[in-house]
Every structure is written in structure tokens, then in C-alpha cells.
Amino acid sequence: MPNASDYALIFDMDGVLIDNTAYQARAFQLLFREHSLTTNARRLLERLNGMPATNILKTVFRHPVPEKELKKYADQREFLYRVLYWNKRREAAGLTKFLTAARAAGFKIGLGTASPPETIEYIIDHLNLRHLFDTITGKADVERGKPHADTFTVAAKQLSVPPERCIVFEDAVLGEQAAYKAGMRCICLSTSVKASKFQNPMKVIKDFTEIAPQDVLNMIEQYPKAPKPDKQTAQRQYAKL
Known part of the structure; x- marks a missing residue:
């Protein structure tokens, strides 16, 4: 043994x-809606969960997005996630x-x-x-x-x-x-x-x-x-x- x-x-x-995956997905979905993106966040995370948010976001936009902008979007997603998950942390x-x-x-x-x-x-x-x-x-x-x-x-x-x-x-x-x-x-x-x-x-x-x-x-x-x-x-x- x-x-x-x-x-x-x-x-x-x-x-x-x-x-917390449902809350992560909801935060991504709200971000996508803000940018008129139709990607299904839950299905996206089934494939890409575990990767840094900036890398996940790279796969969503159809055009190249500067790294600085991706970081801003990732920060927005993080803020949304924290608000959604604030009272659910266990x-x-x-x-x-x-x-x-x-x-x-x-x-x-x-x-x-x-x-x-x-x-x-x-x-x-x-x-x-x-x-x-x-x-x-x-x-x-x-x-x-x-x-x-x-x-x-x-x-x-x-x-x-x-x-x-x-x-x-x-x-x-x-x-x-x-x-x-x-x-x-x-x-x-x-x-x-x-x-x-x-x-x-x-x-x-x-x-x-x-x-x-x-x-x-x-x-x-x-x-x-x-x-x-x-x-x-x-x-x-x-x-x-």
C-alpha cells in the first residue's frame, strides 16, 4: 500500500x-450580451473551462482584439461574477x-x-x-x-x-x-x-x-x-x- x-x-x-460554474457562465453571458455576442457561455465553458478568461475571450470574438482590451473585458467579467456569487460562496x-x-x-x-x-x-x-x-x-x-x-x-x-x-x-x-x-x-x-x-x-x-x-x-x-x-x-x- x-x-x-x-x-x-x-x-x-x-x-x-x-x-460556481453556473455563476461564471452567467457572468460571461452578461458580458457577451453587452457586446452583442450570441455565444452560449455554458457550452463554451464546457469546452474551455480552466483556461484564463482572456484566452477564453480570444475564442469568442471574430476579429483580433488587443490584449489590453481583452484584459479589460476579463476584469468586467470578474466584477460581474463577484456580484452574482457574493452571497453564494460556500x-x-x-x-x-x-x-x-x-x-x-x-x-x-x-x-x-x-x-x-x-x-x-x-x-x-x-x-x-x-x-x-x-x-x-x-x-x-x-x-x-x-x-x-x-x-x-x-x-x-x-x-x-x-x-x-x-x-x-x-x-x-x-x-x-x-x-x-x-x-x-x-x-x-x-x-x-x-x-x-x-x-x-x-x-x-x-x-x-x-x-x-x-x-x-x-x-x-x-x-x-x-x-x-x-x-x-x-x-x-x-x-x-
């Missing part, structure tokens, strides 16, 4: 620690109990998100979760966001755990791909997309009431290697953003 102290668990934030069911038990078992715990520091604070500190994480890796710590592997490889370095001993918790298809590119195994949450959309996770859960640290150790033994990234997904144009 694997020893938990030899492994790390790395958690995405949106859609994993919190079930952790995923069973999260604190699971994180506390995982730490007690010996796992190192990291956060790996595409969000900037102020957004991390908006969630993590409001919910009083920071003390449960050994390291926090966000947008400010990496050059390239998901679906690139950077977020998770940097998190592994910060945790001083090799990638092959890191288990990622993700809710996004591109986040799962980023984990595999980093050489990590993945457990997925079905908060943003259907379980059938994921490539090859060790397990798909609804929330953290459906899993315990011992289950993770059992799966590490059952799935000894990370899958290779799906070539079709990895070669899509948006993966180059």
Missing part, C-alpha cells in the same frame, strides 16, 4: 473547491472534512488554479481554507495557464513532490489534460461537465462526500501511471493559447 506522506494532492479551485460538500483527513493521513496539499491572487483571496480566505493548503499556485506564478501543464508542474515543485506522485482534482476537460501533460493522475468532479466528457480519470465524484483519503491510496495502487494526454484535445487550436 502506498504511503500518503510520499504523495501530494493538488486541487483546482473553481468547480472543485466550490461549485465550499463543496465534504471539502473541509476531506482536506483535514488527507492532511492527517500525511498527504501534502496544494492549490493549482488559473485565478489571480485577488480571486483566490475572494474564495479561499472568505471560506477560511488557506490553512488547509501547504502551497497555493495561481496565475501570478506561471507563464502559461491551462491546458498547459505549468500550473501543476509549478505546484509540484512548490510541494517538493515529483509529478508522478501528485494527484490532481479537476472539474474541467482542459484541466484534466493539463494534469496528464504534467505526468499526473487525476480525479474529476462532475460539477461542470458530464462524467463521460473526461478522458481517463481514476474516479469521477460529485463532491467530497463520495471519497476518503484511503480511497485515494487504493486508486494510486490501482492506477500506477498517468494516462497520456488525448492527442485530439491537445491539438485543438485553443490548446495553443
